[in-house]
Amino acid sequence: MEKRTFKNIGKAISLLGFGLMRLPLKGESPGDIDYGPAEAMVDRAIEAGVNYFDTAWIYHAGQSEVFAGAALNRHPREKFNLATKLWVRALESADQAEREFGQQLEKCKVNSFDFYLLHNLGEDAWDIARKLRLYELFNKKKEQGLIGNLGFSFHGSPDHLERVAKEYDWDFAQIQVNYLDWDAINAARQYRILTERNIPVIVMEPVRGGALAKLPTKAAEILTDADPTASHSSWAVRYAASLPGVMTVLSGMSNMEQVEDNVKTMTGFRPLSDGERETLERAATAYRSSGFIPCTSCRYCTPCPSGVDIPGVFASYNRYRSELAGANPIAKMIFQMTYSSLVPSEQAHNCTSCEQCKTLCPQSIDIPRGMKEVADFAAE
Ligand code: SF4
Numbered sequence: 502m503e504k505r506t507f508k509n510i511g512k513a514i515s516l517l518g519f520g521l522m523r524l525p526l527k528g529e530s531p532g533d534i535d536y537g538p539a540e541a542m543v544d545r546a547i548e549a550g551v552n553y554f555d556t557a558w559i560y561h562a563g564q565s566e567v568f569a570g571a572a573l574n575r576h577p578r579e580k581f582n583l584a585t586k587l588w589v590r591a592l593e594s595a596d597q598a599e600r601e602f603g604q605q606l607e608k609c610k611v612n613s614f615d616f617y618l619l620h621n622l623g624e625d626a627w628d629i630a631r632k633l634r635l636y637e638l639f640n641k642k643k644e645q646g647l648i649g650n651l652g653f654s655f656h657g658s659p660d661h662l663e664r665v666a667k668e669y670d671w672d673f674a675q676i677q678v679n680y681l682d683w684d685a686i687n688a689a690r691q692y693r694i695l696t697e698r699n700i701p702v703i704v705m706e707p708v709r710g711g712a713l714a715k716l717p718t719k720a721a722e723i724l725t726d727a728d729p730t731a732s733h734s735s736w737a738v739r740y741a742a743s744l745p746g747v748m749t750v751l752s753g754m755s756n757m758e759q760v761e762d763n764v765k766t767m768t769g770f771r772p773l774s775d776g777e778r779e780t781l782e783r784a785a786t787a788y789r790s791s792g793f794i795p796c797t798s799c800r801y802c803t804p805c806p807s808g809v810d811i812p813g814v815f816a817s818y819n820r821y822r823s824e825l826a827g828a829n830p831i832a833k834m835i836f837q838m839t840y841s842s843l844v845p846s847e848q849a850h851n852c853t854s855c856e857q858c859k860t861l862c863p864q865s866i867d868i869p870r871g872m873k874e875v876a877d878f879a880a881e
């Protein structure tokens with residue numbers, strides 16, 4: 502497994518990081534993690550040399566940290582670096598932040614976190630973080646040895662990132678980078694803002710919530726023609742991992758097949774050649790022309806008070822757009838099948854345009870508008 506070192510981090514970190522946010526489930530509830538297969542995936546990753554594991558207060562309805570504590574502590578402490586995040590948006594006081602930090606240590610069954618992040622420092626969360634002096638609070642914990650490295654994750658605009666990055670002496674930062682978003686959400690500028698300041702970058706969503714593993718037909722053909730033996734997600738993972746200044750690329754793995762594919766990609770890692778980069782640019786152009794809604798299924802927008810399954814609705818519509826881009830004559834029928842797998846109370850027509858979800862989407866998707874688009878299409 503390829504490992505990278507950064508002067509300020511002081512230890513070698515595996516280029517593949519395991520994101521503990523899309524673990525296999527036993528039932529429908531996001532908190533109902535299926536420990537057997539999920540622990541087997543963690544074991545295999547550690548065996549292959551993965552030493553960075555990323556969880557958060559909110560993942561799997563609070564159960565991801567509990568799983569991390571159970572699964573990782575079956576291994577020697579030096580085998581894993583544990584990163585978790587504080588959900589800043591919901592904080593009302595510094596005392597609450599202190600309390601939650603203590604609970605996180607307990608849930609994860611560790612005495613300290615190797616990496617600790619202020620989660621999603623968009624403009625709202627940033628105001629809260631500054632008001633509650635969270636950097637100062639957690640920097641003190643770093644001095645006390647309770648945190649190894651202090652950073653933040655981010656989904657906002659480059660201008661706002663510039664403000665956040667220059668305000669404090671961050672050890673690292675986590676941003677969304679993939680070949681589709683490099684231009685689409687200005688990931689290129691975000692990456693430069695961090696690397697120009699020598700802030701090590703942790704990449705999230707390299708496969709865009711799985712969307713770059715299930716490409717629209719035309720985009721898929723471009724990659725398969727270029728290399729029939731490589732999975733489409735391995736192209737996306739290599740794109741992110743080829744960037745200098747990237748410490749680790751997080752993959753939110755859901756099954757053993759994904760673990761094996763990522764391990765294969767990151768063992769004896771081969772950076773992209775210029776020709777492969779050009780191939781990916783062509784695939785990205787084909788993807789964009791499919792008219793997809795850029796949802797990553799992160800579920801930050803849920804629950805909807807009207808019961809709409811927002812990521813489920815967008816996933817079925819994106820499947821349709823992708824089939825349409827591939828000139829599949831039964832694209833509409835495929836949409837009907839996937840859309841009807843949502844129960845009627847979860848479908849787009851239940852959206853009341855209350856806008857509660859709108860500011861919660863890190864991809865800046867106009868969700869009520871998207872719901873109307875899908876509801877109108879489904880009614881056709
Ligand atoms: S705008 Fe629509 S989808 Fe969003 S929370 Fe309101 S009802 Fe739900």
Ligand code: SF4
Nearest residue numbers: 796797799800802862
């Ligand atoms: S609509 Fe936005 S917030 Fe909701 S699941 Fe998709 S990407 Fe996440």
